[in-house]
Amino acid sequence: MSYVFEPEAVTSLAVAASPEQFAVRRVYCVGRNYAAHAREMGTDPDREPPFFFCKPANAVVPVVHGERATIAYPSQTNNYHYEIELVVAIGKAGRAIPVEDALDYVWAYGVGLDMTRRDLQSQMKEHGRPWEIGKAFDQSAPVSTLYPVSQTGHLTKAAIWLEVNGQQKQHSNIDQMSWSVAETISQLSRYFELKPGDIIMTGTPEGVGAVLPGDEIRGGITGLDEIRVLVS
Numbered sequence: 001m002s003y004v005f006e007p008e009a010v011t012s013l014a015v016a017a018s019p020e021q022f023a024v025r026r027v028y029c030v031g032r033n034y035a036a037h038a039r040e041m042g043t044d045p046d047r048e049p050p051f052f053f054c055k056p057a058n059a060v061v062p063v064v065h066g067e068r069a070t071i072a073y074p075s076q077t078n079n080y081h082y083e084i085e086l087v088v089a090i091g092k093a094g095r096a097i098p099v100e101d102a103l104d105y106v107w108a109y110g111v112g113l114d115m116t117r118r119d120l121q122s123q124m125k126e127h128g129r130p131w132e133i134g135k136a137f138d139q140s141a142p143v144s145t146l147y148p149v150s151q152t153g154h155l156t157k158a159a160i161w162l163e164v165n166g167q168q169k170q171h172s173n174i175d176q177m178s179w180s181v182a183e184t185i186s187q188l189s190r191y192f193e194l195k196p197g198d199i200i201m202t203g204t205p206e207g208v209g210a211v212l213p214g215d216e217i218r219g220g221i222t223g224l225d226e227i228r229v230l231v232s
């Protein structure tokens with residue numbers, strides 16, 4: 001096989017205590033999965049079914065444990081937001097997965113940032129247009145080293161937090177998610193066949209806000225990892 005253009009290298013994430021990398025296939029994101037965040041976005045936090053959007057795999061910025069990654073302030077925005085999220089890494093193919101079986105499909109967990117051009121997302125929402133320019137841009141998904149379930153077990157309760165320049169902005173617990181990891185996987189797999197390499201960003205708690213060039217974002221989930229990113 002020869003290609004007209006050399007294919008881009010596969011985006012991959014480090015795996016804790018392993019020399020192997022996790023190749024990213026697709027990035028699925030859950031919208032409004034914490035009631036308090038739904039309220040701050042001006043929507044009714046009732047438990048409507050989860051909804052999904054995607055980012056390209058090559059929008060992922062791997063953030064290796066103990067290191068700080070740098071991401072560029074994106075073009076075309078004046079309101080660039082952080083959203084700290086639990087990342088679920090899928091290790092098994094499946095479709096229409098029952099909730100009871102869904103955790104068997106989780107291979108690892110990690111910490112991610114769903115970076116957002118909030119002004120563009122809001123404009124697109126207003127006009128009923130797709131969210132890509134607000135959500136799926138280059139470097140919009142910094143993701144930590146992954147922690148295999150074989151090492152951590154499944155996470156149901158853990159603090160999730162984010163600081164900007166040392167000041168706390170987001171602080172919640174993953175038990176506040178409207179839809180659990182199992183429910184999210186089950187719902188998502190009704191619409192897409194999940195495959196090893198897929199990652200799911202499971203939504204952010206309240207406290208989202210803007211960052212500017214020079215700001216340092218630090219966030220984490222207790223029992224997993226911290227993620228550290230500089231906006232340049």
Ligand code: MN
Pocket residue numbers: 029030031083085114201203204
């Ligand atoms: Mn999000």
